[in-house]
Amino acid sequence: MASVMGLTFKNSALLDQAFVHRSYANESPIPIEDNERLEFLGDAVLNFISGSFLYRMYPQFSEEKLTKLRSNLVDEPHLATLARELRLNERLQLGQGEQQGHGSDKDSILSDAFEAVIGAYFLDAGIEAVREFVEPLLSQAIAKMAAQQDLDKHLGDRITDAKSRLQEWMQRHHGKPPTYRLIEERGEPHNRIFVVQVWGQGKLLGTGIGSRKRAAEQEAAQEAIRHLQEAGLMSS
Amino acid sequence: MASVMGLTFKNSALLDQAFVHRSYANESPIPIEDNERLEFLGDAVLNFISGSFLYRMYPQFSEEKLTKLRSNLVDEPHLATLARELRLNERLQLGQGEQQGHGSDKDSILSDAFEAVIGAYFLDAGIEAVREFVEPLLSQAIAKMAAQQDLDKHLGDRITDAKSRLQEWMQRHHGKPPTYRLIEERGEPHNRIFVVQVWGQGKLLGTGIGSRKRAAEQEAAQEAIRHLQEAGLMSS
Numbered sequence: 001m002a003s004v005m006g007l008t009f010k011n012s013a014l015l016d017q018a019f020v021h022r023s024y025a026n027e028s029p030i031p032i033e034d035n036e037r038l039e040f041l042g043d044a045v046l047n048f049i050s051g052s053f054l055y056r057m058y059p060q061f062s063e064e065k066l067t068k069l070r071s072n073l074v075d076e077p078h079l080a081t082l083a084r085e086l087r088l089n090e091r092l093q094l095g096q097g098e099q100q101g102h103g104s105d106k107d108s109i110l111s112d113a114f115e116a117v118i119g120a121y122f123l124d125a126g127i128e129a130v131r132e133f134v135e136p137l138l139s140q141a142i143a144k145m146a147a148q149q150d151l152d153k154h155l156g157d158r159i160t161d162a163k164s165r166l167q168e169w170m171q172r173h174h175g176k177p178p179t180y181r182l183i184e185e186r187g188e189p190h191n192r193i194f195v196v197q198v199w200g201q202g203k204l205l206g207t208g209i210g211s212r213k214r215a216a217e218q219e220a221a222q223e224a225i226r227h228l229q230e231a232g233l234m235s236s
Numbered sequence: 237m238a239s240v241m242g243l244t245f246k247n248s249a250l251l252d253q254a255f256v257h258r259s260y261a262n263e264s265p266i267p268i269e270d271n272e273r274l275e276f277l278g279d280a281v282l283n284f285i286s287g288s289f290l291y292r293m294y295p296q297f298s299e300e301k302l303t304k305l306r307s308n309l310v311d312e313p314h315l316a317t318l319a320r321e322l323r324l325n326e327r328l329q330l331g332q333g334e335q336q337g338h339g340s341d342k343d344s345i346l347s348d349a350f351e352a353v354i355g356a357y358f359l360d361a362g363i364e365a366v367r368e369f370v371e372p373l374l375s376q377a378i379a380k381m382a383a384q385q386d387l388d389k390h391l392g393d394r395i396t397d398a399k400s401r402l403q404e405w406m407q408r409h410h411g412k413p414p415t416y417r418l419i420e421e422r423g424e425p426h427n428r429i430f431v432v433q434v435w436g437q438g439k440l441l442g443t444g445i446g447s448r449k450r451a452a453e454q455e456a457a458q459e460a461i462r463h464l465q466e467a468g469l470m471s472s
Contacts, residue, residue: 036299037291044287051280052358055273063272122288127363 004117005086007133009124014038018116019088021109023095035116042119045127046074049134060183060195060207065223073141080107082137083114143191146211162221169225169234170200178205178224180217196220240353241322243369245360250274254352255324257345259331271352278355281363282310285370296419296431296443301459309377315347318373324349379427382447398457405461405470406436414441414460416453432456 002012009015018035025034050073054066061069072078083089089104092113103109122130167177184195196216198205206227208219228234238248245251254271261270286309290302297305308314319325325340328349339345358366403413420431432452434441442463444455464470 037297037302040299040302041287041291044284048280048284051277055277055355061273063276066273066276119291 004088004091005133007117007121007125009121011124014120014124015117018120019091019113020093021095021098021103021113023098023103024093027095035113038116038119038123039112040119041122042115042117043074045118045122045130046115046134049127049131050074050138053131053135053138058195060197062207065207069142072145073138076107076111078141079111079114082141083110086114088113088117143187143193143211146193146209146215147191162218162225166198166205166221166224169228173233174201176200178221180220182213182216198224200224240324240327241369243353243357243361245357247360250356250360251353254356255327255349256329257331257334257339257349259334259339260329263331271349274352274355274359275348276355277358278351278353281354281358281366282351282370285363285367286310286374289367289371289374294431294445296433298443301443305378308381309374312343312347314377315350316343318377319346319350322350324353375423376427379423379429379447382429382445382451383427398454398461402434402441402457402460405464409469410437412436414457416456418449418452434460436460 002009002015004015017033018038020032020034022034022036025032047070050070051066054061054070054073058066058069089110092104092109094103094109098104098109118130118134121133170176170178178198178200181197181199182194183197184193186193186195192211194210194213194216196208196210196213196219198208198217198220206220206223206225208216208221208223210216210219225234229236238245238251240251253269254274256268256270258270258272261268283306286306287302290297290306290309294302294305325346328340328345330339330345334340334345354366354370357369406412406414414434414436417433417435418430419433420429422429422431428447430446430449430452432444432446432449432455434444434453434456442456442459442461444452444457444459446452446455461470465472
């Protein structure tokens with residue numbers, strides 16, 4: 001038995017292997033396997049779990065939006081942040097060069113180790129156990145992102161206001177403003193998530209997410225503007 | 237109940253949705269959902285199943301080789317071929333423009349539909365059911381690829397022979413030829429798969445796969461040569 005990040009492993013050798021960086025394996029006098037195969041496996045597991053989670057949780061999101069949201073959730077900086085929070089850096093096995101180069105603080109090495117631990121846990125405990133561990137991390141990350149997005153929108157509002165711009169365009173071209181529909185409100189009071197759609201001419205123009213309703217509306221308007229621009233209907 | 241490709245669906249609406257191309261949904265007088273969200277889900281499922289399958293079946297393959305092999309297995313042309321073999325093209329729902337443009341024969345549309353059916357089957361029957369369906373398809377595809385690779389190697393042998401080249405280099409630099417180890421032989425007599433490693437100076441230089449032993453050795457030698465070239469030890 002061994003444990004890390006609150007996960008208990010029956011096969012502790014698998015967990016140990018998840019921390020072996022290539023640079024350490026290369027310097028080992030006896031042949032040992034590094035964590036790269038486990039990383040390959042963990043990457044596939046994470047993509048599947050995050051993909052099916054988002055599919056289930058956001059029935060109103062387009063494939064494009066799901067893809068974008070997932071790539072933010074499982075990108076290198078975010079996985080490295082999780083690895084630091086879970087203190088994986090303390091267990092990394094690095095070669096001398098990487099140790100001196102502060103390898104245990106590199107995003108790439110930390111993110112790979114996180115994926116390798118996920119791969120090892122999948123082999124040790126199965127896909128449902130990994131799902132139970134990963135989904136709460138995904139929920140927290142989405143809430144944080146939404147909060148950050150609000151901040152970005154707040155700053156962005158001073159420069160350009162997507163809602164006003166969309167409203168103006170709709171008035172000019174169709175004689176009517178767009179309508180916003182709050183289609184979902186989820187989460188605890190301190191990290192609530194709003195999902196808003198914007199409609200015009202009977203068509204869904206865009207969807208937005210945010211920790212405040214106004215931020216979600218701004219994002220929906222931004223998406224609508226992007227689509228209108230891509231369709232050549234609005235200048236960029 | 238509904239079925240396709242030998243799969244039986246409890247929820248036939250899910251299966252129907254998997255065939256709805258965007259062009260059809262766009263022309264529909266009533267709002268219907270296209271297959272793009274299911275395609276997103278199916279892509280994640282396929283990547284996970286093929287990744288964990290390859291991890292398990294090829295314990296001797298590096299992360300690099302696993303990644304390459306998987307991307308060949310789940311790339312657009314290969315999924316489109318599977319879709320044709322399974323006659324998914326007959327069930328596609330396309331808009332008028334796509335119908336006239338022979339959309340049901342386009343690789344991109346067929347491959348997306350294959351992924352969408354996989355996504356729908358995952359929702360309907362769970363991950364283990366998808367695994368049982370997909371793994372035999374992967375095995376067949378690998379056997380076919382290995383056979384094709386033999387053919388390529390056979391043609392390639394006339395131009396450049398990786399084994400001879402590696403042997404020459406090892407003799408010149410280390411005074412000894414490399415050694416080849418057959419580490420696995422798998423499959424039925426008519427589609428057997430050989431896995432071979434090439435070693436030199438106590439180190440693993442490369443791994444190869446093929447439906448004949450000699451082809452697997454050639455591939456292993458090619459990988460060894462690529463590594464030596466990348467390390468700046470051999471000219472390209």
